[in-house]
Amino acid sequence: MPETLLEVRALDAHYGDFQALFGVSIKVEAGQVVAVIGANGAGKSTLLQSIAGLIRARRDAIVFEGTAVGDEPAHVMVARGIALVPEGRRLFPSLTVEENLLIGGQLARNGPWNLDRVYALFPVLSERRNQPSTSLSGGQQQMVAIGRALMSNPKLLLCDEISLGLAPIVVRDIYSRLPAIVADGLSLIIVEQDIVQALAASDHVYCLQEGRVRLEGASLTLDDIAAAYFAV
Amino acid sequence: MHWLNIIIQGVLTGGLYALFAAGLSLIFGVMRLVNIAHGDLIVLAAYLALIVTTTLGINPLLSIIIVAPVMAAIGYALQRTLLNRTLGDDLLPPLLVTFGLSVIIQNGLLELFTADSRRLQAGPIEVDSIHVAAGLAVGTLPLIQFTVAVIVIAGLQAIFYRTAIGRAFRATSDDRAVAQLMGLDNRHVYALAMALSLAVVAIAGVFLAVRANFDPSIGPARLLFGFEAVIIGGLGSLWGTLVGGVVLGVAQAIGAEIDPGWQLLAGHIAFLVIVAVRPEGLFPKVQG
Amino acid sequence: MSAVHIEHATPSSRIGTAILIALGIVLALAPVWGGRDDLRLLAEIYSYVALASLWNLLAGYAGLVSVGQQAYVGVGAYVLFALTMLAGVHPLAAVPIAGVFAATLSVPTALLLFRLRGHYFAIATWVVAEVFRLLAAQISILGGGSGTSLPAAIVTSMAGSRTLREFEIYWVSLALVILVVGAIFVLLRSRYGLALTAIRDNELAARSNGVDVTRTKLVIYVITACGTAMVGALIFLQKLRISPDTAFSVNDWTAFVIFITVIGGVGRIEGPLIGTLVFFILRQMLADYGSVYLLMLGVIAIAAMLQAPKGLWGFAANRFGWQLLPLERRVAPFEISKTSSEN
Numbered sequence A: 001m002p003e004t005l006l007e008v009r010a011l012d013a014h015y016g017d018f019q020a021l022f023g024v025s026i027k028v029e030a031g032q033v034v035a036v037i038g039a040n041g042a043g044k045s046t047l048l049q050s051i052a053g054l055i056r057a058r059r060d061a062i063v064f065e066g067t068a069v070g071d072e073p074a075h076v077m078v079a080r081g082i083a084l085v086p087e088g089r090r091l092f093p094s095l096t097v098e099e100n101l102l103i104g105g106q107l108a109r110n111g112p113w114n115l116d117r118v119y120a121l122f123p124v125l126s127e128r129r130n131q132p133s134t135s136l137s138g139g140q141q142q143m144v145a146i147g148r149a150l151m152s153n154p155k156l157l158l159c160d161e162i163s164l165g166l167a168p169i170v171v172r173d174i175y176s177r178l179p180a181i182v183a184d185g186l187s188l189i190i191v192e193q194d195i196v197q198a199l200a201a202s203d204h205v206y207c208l209q210e211g212r213v214r215l216e217g218a219s220l221t222l223d224d225i226a227a228a229y230f231a232v
Numbered sequence B: 001m002h003w004l005n006i007i008i009q010g011v012l013t014g015g016l017y018a019l020f021a022a023g024l025s026l027i028f029g030v031m032r033l034v035n036i037a038h039g040d041l042i043v044l045a046a047y048l049a050l051i052v053t054t055t056l057g058i059n060p061l062l063s064i065i066i067v068a069p070v071m072a073a074i075g076y077a078l079q080r081t082l083l084n085r086t087l088g089d090d091l092l093p094p095l096l097v098t099f100g101l102s103v104i105i106q107n108g109l110l111e112l113f114t115a116d117s118r119r120l121q122a123g124p125i126e127v128d129s130i131h132v133a134a135g136l137a138v139g140t141l142p143l144i145q146f147t148v149a150v151i152v153i154a155g156l157q158a159i160f161y162r163t164a165i166g167r168a169f170r171a172t173s174d175d176r177a178v179a180q181l182m183g184l185d186n187r188h189v190y191a192l193a194m195a196l197s198l199a200v201v202a203i204a205g206v207f208l209a210v211r212a213n214f215d216p217s218i219g220p221a222r223l224l225f226g227f228e229a230v231i232i233g234g235l236g237s238l239w240g241t242l243v244g245g246v247v248l249g250v251a252q253a254i255g256a257e258i259d260p261g262w263q264l265l266a267g268h269i270a271f272l273v274i275v276a277v278r279p280e281g282l283f284p285k286v287q288g
Numbered sequence C: 001m002s003a004v005h006i007e008h009a010t011p012s013s014r015i016g017t018a019i020l021i022a023l024g025i026v027l028a029l030a031p032v033w034g035g036r037d038d039l040r041l042l043a044e045i046y047s048y049v050a051l052a053s054l055w056n057l058l059a060g061y062a063g064l065v066s067v068g069q070q071a072y073v074g075v076g077a078y079v080l081f082a083l084t085m086l087a088g089v090h091p092l093a094a095v096p097i098a099g100v101f102a103a104t105l106s107v108p109t110a111l112l113l114f115r116l117r118g119h120y121f122a123i124a125t126w127v128v129a130e131v132f133r134l135l136a137a138q139i140s141i142l143g144g145g146s147g148t149s150l151p152a153a154i155v156t157s158m159a160g161s162r163t164l165r166e167f168e169i170y171w172v173s174l175a176l177v178i179l180v181v182g183a184i185f186v187l188l189r190s191r192y193g194l195a196l197t198a199i200r201d202n203e204l205a206a207r208s209n210g211v212d213v214t215r216t217k218l219v220i221y222v223i224t225a226c227g228t229a230m231v232g233a234l235i236f237l238q239k240l241r242i243s244p245d246t247a248f249s250v251n252d253w254t255a256f257v258i259f260i261t262v263i264g265g266v267g268r269i270e271g272p273l274i275g276t277l278v279f280f281i282l283r284q285m286l287a288d289y290g291s292v293y294l295l296m297l298g299v300i301a302i303a304a305m306l307q308a309p310k311g312l313w314g315f316a317a318n319r320f321g322w323q324l325l326p327l328e329r330r331v332a333p334f335e336i337s338k339t340s341s342e343n
Helices: A044-052 A074-080 A097-104 A115-121 A123-127 A138-150 A168-175 A178-182 A195-201 A222-230 B002-031 B038-056 B060-081 B092-113 B140-162 B164-174 B176-181 B186-211 B216-233 B238-258 B260-277 C011-028 C036-061 C070-087 C091-113 C118-137 C152-156 C162-189 C191-201 C203-208 C213-239 C250-264 C271-289 C291-307 C311-320
Strands: A004-015 A018-029 A033-037 A062-064 A082-085 A156-160 A187-192 A204-209 A212-217 B129-133 B136-139
Touching: A004 A044, A004 A187, A018 A033, A018 A044, A018 A187, A018 A212, A033 A044, A033 A195, A044 A074, A044 A082, A044 A156, A044 A187, A074 A082, A074 B176, A082 A138, A097 A115, A097 A138, A097 B164, A115 A123, A115 A138, A123 A138, A138 A156, A138 A168, A168 A195, A178 A187, A187 A195, A195 A222, A204 A222, A212 A222, B002 B038, B002 B136, B002 B140, B002 B164, B002 B186, B002 B216, B002 B238, B038 B060, B038 B092, B038 B186, B038 B216, B060 B186, B092 B216, B092 C250, B092 C291, B129 B140, B136 B140, B140 B164, B140 B186, B140 B238, B164 B176, B164 B186, B176 B186, B216 B238, B216 B260, B216 C118, B238 B260, B260 C091, B260 C118, C011 C162, C036 C162, C036 C191, C036 C213, C036 C250, C036 C271, C070 C091, C070 C118, C070 C213, C070 C250, C091 C118, C091 C162, C091 C213, C162 C191, C162 C213, C191 C203, C191 C213, C203 C213, C250 C271, C250 C291, C250 C311, C271 C291, C271 C311
Parallel strands: A033 A187, A033 A204, A082 A156, A156 A187
Antiparallel strands: A004 A018, A004 A062, A204 A212, B129 B136
16 A cells, blocks of 8 residues: 655745745655646746745645655755755756765765766766766756755655756656666656656656646546646 | 065965965855954954963963864854854845954953953964075974965865865855755854854964964954955965965065055055956956 | 826925924024034034945945945045145135045046955955055155144134134034935936936846946945045044044944944935934943943844844835835826826
């Protein structure tokens, strides 16, 4: 019986006077891959940032492993086992590739992920380990960002638009490694504008529009989604 | 030969200025904070050394063993309780709070110790010199001071580039939000950086106390020297700060030789020339 | 359709303007109702209001945080002493000349200082002030490092009797602060003022809207230097004695000024007025305590910055929408058709 790893309950989020999320609720079971799709400005990143603790929420709006953690800061959430691969990669420019990975493992949580395993997953990084992180291509930087998040041995990995700005072949390459990433039972939330990729990679999909969940389901098709978005 | 002696003196004094500057540079780098009270904290360390030396009767240079951890603790507390709350995009809050701090420290020291000039005795080292060649003598204490400055800067470089905490400093400086995603508590990281800075300040303060007469009011001038050394050397480069200190020291030494009243002026003018000609400094760190 | 009309006044500003005018009349008559000490104290208050208003213009509006304005206080003072003692210029005539001299000096200084930004600019202004101080100490005709006193002959030449002289200096002080604050008000009301508010809020956005940020900042820097020097000249004319350390004192001319502006409210024209009042009240209360007084000032400044970063007036303005002087800009409601009229 899969236990609910994460539950988001009627989450609201604001940027100043602007409300980005209206009562959003989602669920992630242990070992599940959940996709959240939607257009720009739908609130996808805001949702992930709230779960990760970068945006404070109501205490009981986010429940992780049965504990209400909505108002906890990001560095505590990492210790609890939630890691975010931020939108736009956001590697540390002053650090080399290896240093970026090492700092991901700063907390030294127990788990299967370490430097060797990340290099095994993304061999090209091993060749460039001592280069400044910003000298890599977009796709390689995305690999570093993912590896960096994995180094904290999370139970739940949040991926914010990892296809952004990358060539389709690179995106396919990265997505092809997802099975290796979730092999040990890691749960995943992927936020994507690339619907095809998101549908293919996930067990369950949520469609977000203007801060609200419009549609969700386990085996949605493109037609279901189009109907939801374009229906009046 | 005489001029060579002057220049060597200037170089060695530059070591002391580099010590003043290193802590400042560290803080600029990690949290973009200008600590106006920096010079006054150096003087505070000097007075702490005074207390330790008189109560324990040990050599002032040994007092670093106690003064450094005490100053580090003060730095951690200061950052955690006060300075963390001023960080942000606005220039005024940290400037004003540290200005207020400067006034508090100066007047607090004045109340406790009066305006009397003090000096710590380190023994015969103070007047010893090493004869390098005919007519060329290098003061032992200034040489020790310079060597310590080099060791401190090398140590800081090592911390920044070879340790986990150094990575944490650099990462937090790059992107404080994403640093949190690594499990780093910004408040703690900044406080550690300030603790490290004040440990260096402690060393600078002890050497200041032995080298020259000090009283509660000399803090601001040390801040300016430290700041000038940082700018001349180049923002973001610790070794550059050493070079900056040396340039400042030599400029001052040359100025003093021409006319004692010109010592400080020569240093400030050297600084302004650099600002005019190469404001990014001699060895600026290229922004990543 | 009528042209767009900008309104400035609000109910509070009408009251405020009335109060200020009444206050101005009362203060102009001070020689009638006040004694020598009152006049001296008032003149001191005026000089701080002027210095703080100018610092506020520089930092709060142009975004140039300077901890080196004492440079121009000192320049103004030294130019006054030099002109009166060495060139026989009448002391009161020397005040505006000192302003012009400082304005000229400030142009190359600004060009040098503008090569640095933010915190680095701030501390560099302090270095410049130190350079001026050290240079002043080299001028032996004016007493070098220990300074000099204004000769009695120059002092008595100002007016027939000591009382008349004191009245004269008092009125000039009052006139100067009214001139300074008035000029700042006019500046802020003008298109320059609009540009300044834009720069203060978001420099990049201002630039992309066509505001010549560098030139605007230069103009403000020069104006501030001129005003600061004139105030400095007048201050030391009253002190009758000058020295590098007093003329270029960081504590007197920067620390206190910043304290006043912060407590009162940065970026609002009313801030320095309120701040100076608070500063002098505190001084009366605490002056007996010596260095503890300064310590307390430091504590209050820190507490103010952390708890009320907008200052006392900033708090009141935000909370109640007050303004003392009509500086707000509102587009007046315009009628779309003649038939829908409002009372």
